[in-house]
Amino acid sequence: MNYELILVETHIVPTQEKQLRIQEYLVGVFYTCATKSSIKKAIKKGLIQVNGESVSTAKYIIGNETICLFQQKYKTTTKKLNLTLAVVFEDDFLAIINKPAGILVSGNKFKTITNALTQNLKKSTQKDATKPQPTHRLDYPTTGLLLIGKTSSSIIKLNELFEDKKIHKEYIAVTIGKMKSAGIIDFTIDNKIASSEYKVLKTVASKRFTYLNLVQLYPKTGRTHQLRKHLSNIGNPILGDKQYGIEKLILNGKGLYLHASKLAFKHPITNQLISIESELPMKFRKIFA
Numbered sequence: 143m144n145y146e147l148i149l150v151e152t153h154i155v156p157t158q159e160k161q162l163r164i165q166e167y168l169v170g171v172f173y174t175c176a177t178k179s180s181i182k183k184a185i186k187k188g189l190i191q192v193n194g195e196s197v198s199t200a201k202y203i204i205g206n207e208t209i210c211l212f213q214q215k216y217k218t219t220t221k222k223l224n225l226t227l228a229v230v231f232e233d234d235f236l237a238i239i240n241k242p243a244g245i246l247v248s249g250n251k252f253k254t255i256t257n258a259l260t261q262n263l264k265k266s267t268q269k270d271a272t273k274p275q276p277t278h279r280l281d282y283p284t285t286g287l288l289l290i291g292k293t294s295s296s297i298i299k300l301n302e303l304f305e306d307k308k309i310h311k312e313y314i315a316v317t318i319g320k321m322k323s324a325g326i327i328d329f330t331i332d333n334k335i336a337s338s339e340y341k342v343l344k345t346v347a348s349k350r351f352t353y354l355n356l357v358q359l360y361p362k363t364g365r366t367h368q369l370r371k372h373l374s375n376i377g378n379p380i381l382g383d384k385q386y387g388i389e390k391l392i393l394n395g396k397g398l399y400l401h402a403s404k405l406a407f408k409h410p411i412t413n414q415l416i417s418i419e420s421e422l423p424m425k426f427r428k429i430f431a
Contacts, residue, residue, distance in 0.1 A: 146214075146215050147189070147212040148272075149211075149298070150211045151174060152305075153208075153211075153305065154206075154208055154302055154305050155167075155206055155209060157206065161204050162203050163201065163203070164190070164197060164209075165181055173279075175211055182199060185198065185199050186199075189211060189212045190210070190212075191212070193208055215273075223252060223253060223254075223261070225257075229263065230418055232263060233412070235291075235292055236289065236291055236292055236300065236410075237263050237289075238416075239262065240286065241285055241286060242285060243283050243284070243398070244282065247276050247279055247280055255276060256275065259275075260274065266293050271293050272297070274290050274291065276290055277290065281367065281400070283397050286401045287405045288402070300410060303410060310404070310406040311360070311405060312358060313369060314343075314400075314403045315380045315381075315401070316356060316426060317354070317355045317357050317373055317378040318378060318380075319353055319355075320352065321357070323341070324339075324341045326339050327340065329372055332366070336363045337362035337363050339362060343355075346430060355378070356429075356430050357378075367385075369400065374386035380398060380400050381396075382396050382397050382399050397425075399425070401423060401426065402420070
């Protein structure tokens with residue numbers, strides 16, 4: 143076999159009122175395999191496992207199963223990616239790195255955080271050691287803390303913690319315009335419930351933008367581009383957001399002012415309480431000096 147299976151996503155099935163075929167149940171569950179046709183293809187390739195075993199499209203989901211989605215990673219002799227990452231925490235099971243802006247977390251491109259992890263992290267000595275994998279996503283332009291699994295069991299358990307909302311995440315953003323001092327934003331995203339809490343830490347006057355705010359953000363759900371969409375929806379887009387910003391107020395050349403500033407959770411293997419904070423990038427500090 144000229145490829146290896148890499149764990150991509152894990153889903154814990156809640157209690158079900160009725161049984162569903164796996165092909166129907168998984169629609170919209172996995173971020174990287176959301177449609178019925180893509181699920182069918184993945185099942186036929188053996189890339190979807192239920193409780194550690196490959197299944198067919200005839201499999202019924204009854205509740206409390208652990209469903210894992212894998213991808214085929216072809217073995218290659220291609221040169222290693224020369225990218226130095228700031229590692230802020232690491233043990234034999236997991237790591238936390240500081241993601242720079244302008245790099246994809248994963249994907250088909252060569253220059254990704256995933257492809258740089260092997261060179262930046264120590265190899266795990268555990269029996270189920272695997273290629274280090276990010277267990278959540280940060281957008282291409284977003285900076286900050288990214289949680290990495292180094293063993294198969296830790297990746298699965300970290301995914302379970304995210305599913306159960308037992309990993310506390312905080313972000314810091316610079317937003318445009320006058321804002322209330324605090325609030326909760328409840329706007330559906332892709333017809334799904336989405337909720338974000340915010341607190342304004344500082345505000346400064348700005349000739350071009352009227353006001354710029356240093357805002358602490360707490361996403362209660364994990365929808366794609368949630369914080370960016372929510373802040374845009376209330377009329378306070380993130381500074382530098384070319385996708386969801388106000389056309390006349392786009393700041394070019396400085397990137398997106400969104401930073402994943404804190405991760406707090408109980409270590410899934412050692413039960414150690416971990417709380418890591420990341421210093422704001424200099425471009426944030428210059429505005430609110």
